[in-house]
Amino acid sequence: MTASVLDCISLSYQTLWGRQRSLVGIAVFVAPLPEPPLPGPIDAQELLEALGDRLPADGPPLFLVPQSQGLLLDLLAVIDPPAPPGAPGPRFATRTLAAPTLVVPDFLLQASSLAANGIRLARQRGLRLVWRGSADAPPPPELRDNFHRYWLDLPAPWAAAALKDATRKASVGQQIGPGRLPPGHIYGGIESRVLMEYCLDRCKALALAGWPAEDVVYSLRHQAMQPSHAVVMAALKALEGDRSAEVVQRTLSEDPLLVYRFLIYANSPALGLRAPIESIRHGMMMLGIDTIRSWLGQQVPFASRETALRPVNAQLVLRARLMENLLDAGIEEALRREVSLCGLFSGLDLLLNEPAGVLLPRIRLSRRVQDAVIQHDGPYGPSLAVTLALEKDDPLAVQALCATHEMEPGRVNRALLDVLGDIDVDGPTI
Incomplete structure (x- = not known):
């Protein structure tokens, strides 16, 4: 196969979650490979076309986060502004990709005055830009009006102050006012459920990048964990509607705990x-x-309606589908289903507060699955390690793992984009 731009870069991603605890966007991080198979810099237009081949216009909004200054400057020059309502978007190959939102990392903005000039020109063309950086070090005053929104990572003092405000109780009969963090922005690095609710519900944040899965589960430690009520009802509906076995299986697989209980x-x-x-x-x-x-x-009577668990389960489902897509195309279906369980059950210990080495022997899984989930070893161990790395905002770590496990970055990138392109939007987006 002829090398393309997807063979010259490394990707990773983060999910963005909104006030309804549903997926509202996807951030994709892009870093050039140190020794790409094609000479010269990354072609930004070709990158957009490659994304357009695999990401549909009706999928979650895409936030593109370049990790090199050259790529940032090129994307600033070639991304089209959002089309007016009702107007067709830019067409790439056979699918229509809505114009991605370009995220400008602060470390690239600080590196050179060229970035500042590119930002001003892009803004004049109508491009919507998002600045990402620490909440205590905003962009220079002369550039702030060029950004549509901010992606704010909370430093420890800010997080502590916000947490203190979040836990402060109002006087009798007094309503708790809005939070102190600026509304309408994306917040990252939120590791507390209380802080998550404070950002989304009181501060009216646009979205959270990532989800405080561990603290959400810990907050529910005094109740028995149950499968999602919505997934159980959807599976019953699929059965009663005489849907295909594939549809029923995919519906059941939307909840790792439901799959575990079923087995x-x-x-x-x-x-x-x-x-x-x-x-x-x-x-x-x-x-x-x-x-x-x-x-x-x-x-049904015991199923959970806890909305804070939706992102936890959804991330495990994405992990399972990505592991499945990382396999060679010709592999038999039984092994494809098997490796999918590695991703789905990789967070089972968190959900049930028991070691995976205790949980998995209760069901008759193959040794290959157990070795991957329990020991991060065996034939599926490398795929699980790469899949976990893909969930973070560090494509350089993905590069290193691909080199260690002799996995082609281009194949990993295509698997990731195909999975992201298959995500169903079930609520409002940003």
Whole structure:
């Protein structure tokens, strides 16, 4: 295959979550490879076309975060401003990608005056720009009007002050006022559930980059973790609507805890099945639709409606699909389903507050899956390591892991974009 721009860069991503605890955008970080297969700088126009090949216009809004000054300057020059309502967007290949929002990292802005000039010219053309940096060190005053929004990373003193304000109780009969953080911006580095709720609900943040998964789960430690009510009902609806086995399987797989409970049930001695059930599809074949419908019905009264868990589950689902896409195209379907469980169950210890080495032996998974999730080893270990690195704002770390595990960056990039392009938008976006 002829080398393209996707073979010359390394990508990573972060999910952006809104006030309804639903996905409202995707940030994609782009860094040139130190020794790309093609000579010369990255072609920004070709990069946009490559993104347009794989990301649909009706997907989550894309925030593009370059990690080199040359790429930032080129993107400032070639990205089209947002099209007016009702007007067609720029067409790349066979799909229409809405103009991405360009994020300007502060470390690139500080590196050279060329970035400042490029920002002014882009703003004059109508380009909407987002500045990203520490909340206590905003961009220079002469440039602030050129940015549509900020992506603010809270330094420790700011986070402590915000947390103190978030936990302050109002006097009797007094309403708690708006928060002290500026509204309408993206906030990053939020590791506390209290701070997450403060930013989104009181400060009216536009979105959070990432999600405080560990603290959200810790805040629920005094109640038994249950599968999502919405996913259980969607699975029942799919069964009652006589949907295909593939649709039912994909719906069930939207909740890792539901899949785990299903495999425990399918392998229980009470059912008397001789062969171990290692996947949802196998369990559906052996149990039958009526048995599965009855089991799902039993989950409904106890299912969780906790909205703060939606991003936690959604991130594990993305991880599972990405691991599946990282496999070679010709691999058999049974192994594809198996490696998907590695991603889905990689956060099971967090959800259930038990070591993975205790949880996974309760279901009859292959040794390959257990080695990857428990020990980060075995044939699936490298794919899990790369997948976890892809979830952070550091594409250089992805580069290093690809080199260590002899994985082609271009194949990893294409797998990532195909997964991001397949995300369903189920709520308002930004």
